[in-house]
Amino acid sequence: MTAALIVAIVAAPTLAAIVSALIRMRHVGEYVNLIAALVCLVATLSLAATHDRPHEFLNGYVLVDAIGVWTLVCTALVYFLASVYAIGYMRLLVEERERLPQFYALFAAFAATMVCGPLMNNIGVYWIAIELTTLVSTFLVGFEKGQEAIEAAWKYIIVVSAGISLALLGTVLFYWAGSLVIGPTYDMTWGTLRHAAPRMNPALTQMAFLLVLVGYGTKAGLAPMHTWLPDAHSEGPAPVSAMLSGALLNTAMLGVARFLTVTDAASPSMLPRTVLVGFGAFSLFVAALFIVRQRGIKRLMAYSSVEHMGVLAMGFGFGGPLAIAAVLYHMLNHSLNKSLMFFGAGNVMRLFGTKEIDEIRGVWARFPVTGALWLAGAVAITGAPPFGLFLSEFTMMRAGLATPNAWAVIVLLVLLIVIFIGFLNHFRQMYFATSIPAAKADSDDDSGKDGQLRYTAAATLATQSAQPNLWMTLPMWLALLPVLILGLWWPQELWRFFEAVASDLGRSAP
Template structure:
């Protein structure tokens, strides 16, 4: 089977899930076909990672390109799509709205499809369209529960993100304009053509273009101070959607910044761009830390953790080189696993206690001992504590920064803030686990969590632990090839 065929099949999996969900109009059929679509997507994503090369291979008259970096982002997205599809079966049944579930699963699979399309786009303009499509589809998922707060979050999401990526579109146009001074007034816009033209293009235009792109896509990524949509959208969405937003969508938006950063490096302005990117990354960790300390909403706690971790990734790519790039890519995978686990646990707690307020969630150990152990392990992991995968990736990013004296401020700031976040995050869980409940958890009706709600938590935690204890050599080789292909940054 050729790589091109694998790409087509990857995109067909969610398409079939969309069509099947709408045509069948049965809740059980919709959840089944979406699950099979997600499993197929994950298997095909693994195959694409095995086939991908550091240099892009072009398909579809140069509109589609697959390289190792894009394949890695697709793999992370497919992993979250699969885990969320398993979890959605148990979670969405608890809502008691079976008549609306076919529409939900059609939107859910359509959202996954738009996420898969972005990394495959060889044209920066088409990539922008794919990112905008993710916004349009996911807006309906954010507002799916039809509560006033979720509808408000959806409007806030689409307005802020659309305004942000309008700046990204302007930056893309300016990148193209910079290339016209080298390639003539009309030329084929691809990532490669921009990189080729960059050394002879105007450095001022390239720098301005990158800053616009960074702010624009940074809004979608959730980098501070453009992050204001993220806590509302993540906290008001159904838990499976929150996992897909945090663990998959944000990575796809980060990919655009990485590709444009390569153009900036080729234009010899990458040093300034990387400093700005590192500054936004550190600011995002700071904002995440401040709001995590004082947070009272359980899903907003997870949302601000996403702001923090995207900041960590921005620092890794800003530091550059093998360690920075490898650390950021490993962080991308581990964060996708970990944040899925955390949103699944948060969704279970919300449904069990009928509240989003941390202060009203008590006695989890007594009510759900199995989930409690999984969720607590995930909480330790999300703070970067050993022996989990995020500890490995964050330590590698810190090592990348330590090797560059010009980034000492970012290294020390990141290390200090991670300690603050660890203390604050664990304190919230101390309250939920150890402080006494207002009533006996055995009294009244206790919501029973199905295996669909617990199994994906195990499926996320076990590899997260494995990747903390063992960093596979094949990952190092893969990341090294990507770092060499990206070029720029520290060596």
């Protein structure tokens, strides 16, 4: 049963990519990709419901464990929601209509590479899977072929590949440390390394972990290695941005978490965890600075992703069953919530014809449904009650206070308050301000009056445009409702699943 589900999870998007590439018809690509996403989601949820203990397949190359299954659930949810949204959104790109079969082939291939990563049991093959996600998603980031999109794609592949090269060096050092204990030839599985770790050189494993942290941290968007993320999220189509933020970042963070368990088993030193917490705190600090001063819609969402990856890093650094439960809960809520935010940004951006926050006014009045959903998502993404991210962040703070890195809880609390104020201030302007800033009007036209007239004309055109269709609003509802429910009710079944994750990760507490 488990093997059949794994085959369905991987084969569905792979076949969709092949069919879309061979049958170059837009509607075929749309619906084949949507069916593949639905099959992938159902199979992943079935796998999570029936998972009881770790299983290995294909001579140990494939591993099905609790944390891997949880990452698959987050990925499959985002893939399905983004596939629904893409049908409505991509049809608006009239200039790219002839290339839509290519888009859906790449989109499904991107999903296929992401679901492979959490299943890889060999640390070298896991690195290959992560690198494949980069190669495929680069073409999606630059899909619209504008100058800024192409620049963002180049920046993405160069920065991330440089980081992944460091992760490869760290992987080699982990293998070397293991070879000094096991012998020159052995299976490079997570379990083999963890079993041999107590006899491995602590200094060598710590050095290897730091390289892996910087390498995979680059892919996960941790500061200061995050520089690719705002451009890539801003220039890619909205469904791609949702996949990058809600699914890809989790897949990279998974590698950091698994290598941390090996390092923990090799040495009782708190250095690796403290460094991980430090990267998380610095990511929150950078995100707060840029969120407060941000002027682009999707760049605002991108820096929010930097923030939440920092929260995940701090949670893994805190360690302990409670912190791990909070991390996994946060991972799910962020995946759903950030998908909602990019969908809303895509809707508003297309209707107003701009990415600039200063040029968007009266969102709620002109687009009631999209406006209400997007505003609720904005409140939720800042960690405000009664949504799921509040519950996960509060639980993480409780866990952090019981660790040697309790100082980070104060940093987390202060920066979350700053981000809450800065993020929602932008939405206050877009929803309730009635005119564009004078400085913006002057920069658009030497006359502030002319600039205001141009804004009024653009707003009128937006009002006359077609409202977002069902394809563009349904996934927003499907993302928001679970985030609200998970903020009011933490299912007991999830607690048991999180305990299984803590068990699979080995020594979870410092």
